[in-house]
Amino acid sequence: MHKILKIIINYFVKGLLIVLPLGAAFYIIFWTFSTVDNALNLSDQLFFNPANGKPIYIPGIGILSVILLILLSGIIVTYLITEPIKIWFNKWLNKLPLFKFIFSSVKDLTEAFVGDEKKLSEPVLVEDNNGFKRIGFLTQRNLQVFGNEDEVAVYFPWSYSFAGQVVIVHKSKVKALHISAAQAMKFIISGGVGHV
16 A cells, blocks of 8 residues: 555656646746736727627737737837937937936846847856856956956856846856857756756
């Protein structure tokens, strides 16, 4: 009886290791999409049932509108935004310091992961004075503006978080890692338990 119970528990644990991550991933994706869709879905204000006059809610219209807005913005920026418009926009941003700070911070964070110039694209290994090694991303090779010619800036993301910290380190302590940025980020965010 004890042996049968042990086998059942073993199967249960193995099943849990499959079902729990899958269920959590699907739930997070579903929750994100449904939250965005509910917040931006205007179908119940635009469409009405002709028979009874009640509003019609069409699931997915909110997400579709966000996708179309992003695509339209990309097309406009690619083909219609000229240098004078960019200069005018930057002057306008300078008049709104709080908005400029938020806009530039979100823009920099977005550009770090996507776009033509991914900023977190060089994973490195940094050894501190105690012999500990940390994985990070090289963000600045040239720090002459700070008077530090022999140092570089490295961003260290924190595990199980999207936060992190920037550390200025000597070039001799930085070693390039021959793995992709995605592999390095997965390893860091998972607390080292994710496969590289």
